[in-house]
Amino acid sequence: MTDTSVLTIGAVARQARVPLDTLRYYERRGLLPAPPRTTSGYRQYPADAVRRVRFIKRAQALGFTLEEIAELLALRVTPEVGCDAVERRALAAIARIDTKLAELTHMRGALAQLAATCHGPHLPDECPILAALDPSPPENPEDHADFAAR
Amino acid sequence: MTDTSVLTIGAVARQARVPLDTLRYYERRGLLPAPPRTTSGYRQYPADAVRRVRFIKRAQALGFTLEEIAELLALRVTPEVGCDAVERRALAAIARIDTKLAELTHMRGALAQLAATCHGPHLPDECPILAALDPSPPENPEDHADFAAR
DNA sequence: ATACACCCTGGACTAAGGTCCAAGGTCAAG
DNA sequence: CTTGACCTTGGACCTTAGTCCAGGGTGTAT
Structure with a gap:
């Protein structure tokens, strides 16, 4: 896991400034596509996952529900x-x-x-x-x- | 209670298009001032209560929390x-x-x-x-x- | 090879913002 | 003077959007 084009969940959380749990929650809710996993099960996020999470957070502050945001992303x-x-x-x-x-x-x-x-x-x-x-x-x-x- | 300058809770709810319970909830939260009561305990809202409730609902849809809205109203x-x-x-x-x-x-x-x-x-x-x-x-x-x- | 930070899952818990219900009192029309 | 619509309270319950464990595995620096 020393591939710099790929982020661990912790790295995404830090860069997007949200708690880890929120990312797993968004995955369950379908806002974040389930990323590929390492053989040991670690999530491997593409770099643009951060952008996506930030978008979600900004949209929320503008009064959109997660469901509406999911529609926009889709x-x-x-x-x-x-x-x-x-x-x-x-x-x-x-x-x-x-x-x-x-x-x-x-x-x-x-x-x-x-x-x-x-x-x-x-x-x-x-x-x-x-x-x-x-x-x-x-x-x-x-x-x-x-x-x-x- | 045939004073037309005063509204029952049901009339406010209808005009502001919210459920009754929401008005009582807003009163408890301090967003709606407690209105005067009839001798039998019925709430007597001034006509502008409707405006206030509509403002609250609009502000909510813009991403403000009830607490923020209370500050704006205050x-x-x-x-x-x-x-x-x-x-x-x-x-x-x-x-x-x-x-x-x-x-x-x-x-x-x-x-x-x-x-x-x-x-x-x-x-x-x-x-x-x-x-x-x-x-x-x-x-x-x-x-x-x-x-x-x- | 052991510490320490990191990751996994499942499930319980929380906070905000309502929403519903039961038991009972009130008002206007017929 | 009853019927039906409307009002009262207190408390239980619900949804959305997280947030927090417990118990266990992984990765790597010393």
Whole structure:
């Protein structure tokens, strides 16, 4: 095992800054392909496993679940999944990202306004970040589809 | 209880599209202030409770924990927390949002490229989304701070 | 050849964020 | 004045995403 193009699980864990167990967990969850093994059973990761793990961690911090992340990683043309299907899914993912971008931008604006109007008069009893997000409270009661029915 | 400026827990749940239990849970977690009660113990929510709950749900989908969300909602000038402190925290939150925005934008670009290059030649054995994010795999082994040490 | 760091598996445990249930009280319509 | 929808609490339970052993094998530097 003195092949430098191959990483032990410990090396991947250090470089990706996650605990070992997380890598084995991701393997079980199908986020990380099961790597080849040495004769003694040690996992031999390719160098790009680190990139993959970092991607997973970043995506998680952006509000994606492991299941969604697995889908993103699986996004490729295969005999079963044609090019059109891949394109469709990629565009759907972009749409979801655009929603997140819009909401984050909205929130950013509210925080910027909050920081700016901090010096100055405040309406008491109003939560500043909500007030900054939407100065007019919704005034249309009960015309919403019922959800709480169980 | 025929005061239309006040909502029952069920009405808030329907309008915010969350289960009842979630509202009580948020109250216990301090995300939703405990509302006044009728003499018989029913919660009487102000109309803007719906806005607050929706904000919580949106922020969660953007990768914020309930604890972080509670901090955002608490961001206001009080006798204990001066204006400067509020401004500082708001700016810190903006910085975190900017990181998320940059990463989402990066990911969006990768997906757009994936969708575009779908028709055309593919390097086999490379995960398209990772390839699109960073065409050059990292080649600097072991010079990373050790983390896995426990 | 022995220490010491590293790796293996399986299974138990945890924390966050809900979700469900039982037993009982309340309110409005018929 | 009953029926059905709605509300109360406390506590048990669930899912997701890890995290932590115990018991055992491996690799290599001294």
